């Protein structure tokens with residue numbers, strides 16, 4: 001099958017790799033490439049966050065967890081590391097449905113929970129260092145004879161190929177006239193200090209995290225819906241630092257080395273389905289909100305399965 005993917009973020013690259021591995025011809029057409037995509041700004045830890053539908057997200061997430069765990073073992077150059085982290089909550093909630101499927105999950109003891117919180121858990125999850133991971137994905141796509149082309153797409157039905165895979169993220173607002181997709185603005189700070197383990201409060205209203213990478217730690221965050229501002233804002237930095245200090249009091253502000261902003265492609269739910277547009281087969285794979293990396297391989301597998309099943313019928 002000849003496949004044209006639109007978009008070169010983590011969704012487009014992962015879908016492209018899986019389609020190539022299944023023996024198809026694949027080109028990726030995109031207006032921007034790494035390091036200029038939203039995916040490059042992702043913090044990024046495996047965690048189904050700010051994304052629906054929850055049941056499918058959990059399934060796609062667990063597929064991705066296994067792939068990333070394997071990459072950590074077998075391809076260290078991909079920039080994936082398994083790390084321990086603690087999630088803190090302000091109320092007692094149901095345990096996540098994936099708790100038994102991931103490594104080292106346990107409920108925190110009272111003495112491990114910071115002031116202001118009442119509950120929490122520890123877990124081991126992949127941290128994906130996007131400055132390494134995105135180039136690695138690109139290289140893996142090209143090694144398998146995938147082709148990149150630069151260009152901005154105005155109409156999906158004008159593209160060549162037996163199937164078109166739409167991985168444009170927030171670009172779907174314009175390309176598909178999809179008003180359900182909105183930016184959830186995320187600002188982060190990079191600091192040259194290691195918290196040892198990750199500390200998280202991943203409720204959208206109070207979002208706070210420290211994600212250690214091999215060079216810096218990423219501090220967050222914000223999730224400002226319908227906010228298109230790509231500039232770093234001082235007031236958001238102040239907010240992030242005060243939130244992080246509440247869960248990581250050792251934070252040393254003199255060690256800050258940078259920051260970034262990205263617009264998460266937030267949608268009522270991920271759109272992963274086939275649509276026939278004027279006789280052209282289009283598979284949409286966008287709207288992954290705050291979990292595009294977390295869901296990437298699970299969604300890519302489903303893209304292949306939709307492409308191949310419809311082709312047989």
Ligand SMILES: Cc1cc2nc3c(=O)[nH]c(=O)nc-3n(C[C@H](O)[C@H](O)[C@H](O)COP(=O)(O)OP(=O)(O)OC[C@H]3O[C@@H](n4cnc5c(N)ncnc54)[C@H](O)[C@@H]3O)c2cc1C
Nearest residue numbers: 007008009011031032039045153169171186262292293294
């Ligand atoms: C601060 C921050 C922290 C995050 N942390 C995490 C995390 O810890 N874990 C996690 O899983 N996720 C995280 N995310 C979310 C994650 O970054 C996104 O869900 C993911 O990057 C979406 O990937 P994508 O490939 O769908 O979209 P994108 O990366 O936005 O890629 C879209 C691609 O489509 C192209 N495109 C768009 N429109 C067109 C067009 N008309 N024609 C041609 N090309 C087009 C773009 O140029 C781009 O290449 C975070 C995001 C932010 C901002």
